[in-house]
Amino acid sequence: MIEPSPRAALDAVPSYVPGRPPGTAGNGPAYKMSSNENPFPPLPSVLATATEAVGTMNRYPDMFSVELTERIAAARQVPVEDVVVGTGSSGVLSQTLNAMCDPGDEVVYAWRSFEAYPIMVALTGARSVQVPLTPDGRHDLRAMADAVTDQTEVILVCSPNNPTGPAVRALELEEFLGWVPPDVLVVIDEAYTEFGTDPAAAEALAAYRRHQNVMVLRTFSKAYGLAGLRVGYAVAHPHIAMALRKAAVPFGVSHVAQRAALASLDAYPELLTRVDAVVAERERLLCALRQDGWAIPDTQANFVWLPLAEQTNSFAEEATRAGISVRPFPDEGVRVTVDCPEANDIFLDVARRFRRGGATS
């Protein structure tokens, strides 16, 4: 049969079969600890602003999110020209790769890392060059620099790394940037940076200030709790920022998202107490799990990584039975989002029983 044929590049992209997400039908797990979301409901002030903004849904939003862009530039102390707001930082990353990559180009990143990376790279026709993490779940920056060839257009650095947790350190990042050719764009994805407590961790904005080939991705989805509204941004040097704007879907960031992000910046001190609560729970989990003998890598994010290898799926099933959903990566491990204390206690309990063998007997 003769029919329209999609690009061969799509063969490498996993097929999505439409269906209800888990938990929307019947009685699924009570706690969703699988998507690294903020467990707190929206702040009343943010909810009120967003609700009011819905009232103009017959109008297109401000295409370039001018007010939000200015507010972010002021908050981060960077030029307005360098800020590009988009539909979540994954949206901005997709713009970045579309703006930078031709078929045959290479994009280097650590693996395992954010699942969206291989999909977005494949869609541009570029080739993914995946550099294995170190045994403790960290980026192997020496090996990543060594993987650069004449075809390399972009390097993605995920710090803290999703799903393992460690952040890249300032000194190692600076050394790495000295190895990378100046015509290779280094994208530092800081989706979880607000949860970081390690003073030695790299600050991507400091690296962007020192290096013309560095850009930073930030999101309102995690610490700011706006995952459902799709808003994030890049801080990039002007000619890259301009290219990102050209690669945007017009009017992608809704008026509701823009107003809610502005309200969230206003409410940041209040949001920070929630971030602190998540961090305190993370430390409690880490401490308890390590005491029980689990080898958990350092985490500077709102999740912990259990390197369960071939026991991954049985752990995930056990968690579901106990009323929590976690994120399994078959044969590698399970990523568990820090939630409220009650949910975290259920998780600890599952982990304890599993270690004692109670789960598999």
Ligand SMILES: *Cc1c(COP(=O)(O)O)cnc(C)c1O
């Ligand atoms: C969650 C996440 C993002 C943010 O995605 P949004 O599109 O902003 O919701 C980006 N990078 C990583 C590594 C993430 O885990």
